[in-house]
Amino acid sequence: MSEKKPLPRSILVTGAAGRLGHQVSDHLVQALRDGRISRLRLLDIEPTALSGPGVEVVQTSLAGREAAFAAAESMDAIVHLAGVSSENEWENLVPANLAAIAHLYDAAVVHGVDRVLFASSNHAIGFYPVTQRIDHTAPGLVDSRYGLTKLFGEELARLYATKTPVRGFCMRIGSCFPAATAARHMYTYQSFADFIRLVEVGLSADYRFEIVYGVSDVPDGYWDNSNAFRLGYQPADKPEDFVFGELEPTQYDFQGGSFATDPLPGVTPPPGRLRDSGR
Numbered sequence: 486m487s488e489k490k491p492l493p494r495s496i497l498v499t500g501a502a503g504r505l506g507h508q509v510s511d512h513l514v515q516a517l518r519d520g521r522i523s524r525l526r527l528l529d530i531e532p533t534a535l536s537g538p539g540v541e542v543v544q545t546s547l548a549g550r551e552a553a554f555a556a557a558e559s560m561d562a563i564v565h566l567a568g569v570s571s572e573n574e575w576e577n578l579v580p581a582n583l584a585a586i587a588h589l590y591d592a593a594v595v596h597g598v599d600r601v602l603f604a605s606s607n608h609a610i611g612f613y614p615v616t617q618r619i620d621h622t623a624p625g626l627v628d629s630r631y632g633l634t635k636l637f638g639e640e641l642a643r644l645y646a647t648k649t650p651v652r653g654f655c656m657r658i659g660s661c662f663p664a665a666t667a668a669r670h671m672y673t674y675q676s677f678a679d680f681i682r683l684v685e686v687g688l689s690a691d692y693r694f695e696i697v698y699g700v701s702d703v704p705d706g707y708w709d710n711s712n713a714f715r716l717g718y719q720p721a722d723k724p725e726d727f728v729f730g731e732l733e734p735t736q737y738d739f740q741g742g743s744f745a746t747d748p749l750p751g752v753t754p755p756p757g758r759l760r761d762s763g764r
């Protein structure tokens with residue numbers, strides 16, 4: 486495993502109070518105790534449970550430019566997990582998923598941050614059919630507004646990795662929960678431990694801009710993740726490690742699952758103009 490590779494000395498985790506943010510923060514608090522890093526800043530709009538010596542906790546919204554600039558100051562790396570994490574109205578997505586990453590990237594440039602790891606999503610490519618195996622070169626094919634915000638983040642990371650020194654590592658995360666609960670997860674599931682393994686790769690590997698998939702060792706996954714493997718990602722968890730009971734019998738035509746067929750919230754066409762969203 487790549488856990489013993491040198492890490493950036495100072496790390497900011499955004500979305501630290503969230504499901505994945507808590508896992509990453511917990512791991513990095515341990516890295517701080519072990520002397521692998523020297524400074525850890527945990528940011529969320531909500532209160533963050535973790536604390537400890539050398540841990541700086543910041544409760545603020547990244548949608549504010551000043552807050553983003555203060556958050557990035559004197560950091561070597563950013564693990565950007567903050568945001569609205571499912572389909573939503575634009576009024577919620579624009580500040581949390583678009584403005585926040587735009588400000589954070591500008592701040593990263595100005596403050597000399599080496600790299601940003603970005604929690605992208607399978608919903609950036611959710612309209613690919615489940616019968617098509619894709620890799621990291623697959624262009625975006627979003628299935629929702631949420632997916633569109635993730636594609637925006639990926640392209641922002643690509644632009645800044647080209648025009649500025651800030652390296653970008655975009656993780657198209659599948660389904661990262663405590664356990665698999667639905668049949669779809671047999672193709673998309675990533676355990677928390679494997680997510681941490683992927684974050685370790687993003688923090689330690691040498692690259693300029695990469696797209697990788699956040700998925701465990703699923704036998705017939707939708708995604709060819711050889712790019713992540715090339716960079717050092719070795720998922721350790723297989724279905725027997727994360728399927729503990731009956732799976733909800735889901736069956737989808739598109740990789741994004743229900744996101745691909747759910748209507749856009751808040752905009753109902755007039756009667757007679759409804760359309761089936763199957764592509």
Ligand SMILES: NC(=O)c1ccc[n+]([C@@H]2O[C@H](COP(=O)([O-])OP(=O)(O)OC[C@H]3O[C@@H](n4cnc5c(N)ncnc54)[C@H](O)[C@@H]3O)[C@@H](O)[C@H]2O)c1
Nearest residue numbers: 500502503504505530546547567568570604606658660661
């Ligand atoms: N868990 C998954 O399966 C999965 C899959 C694909 C992508 N992702 C992405 O990974 C990231 C983390 O996912 P999660 O499951 O932990 O989601 P989560 O909703 O539990 O956590 C997101 C965190 O971001 C914080 N946040 C929201 N807006 C903010 C703002 N303006 N400023 C600061 N903080 C803000 C929230 O308070 C929350 O704690 C999200 O960006 C999500 O879109 C997760």
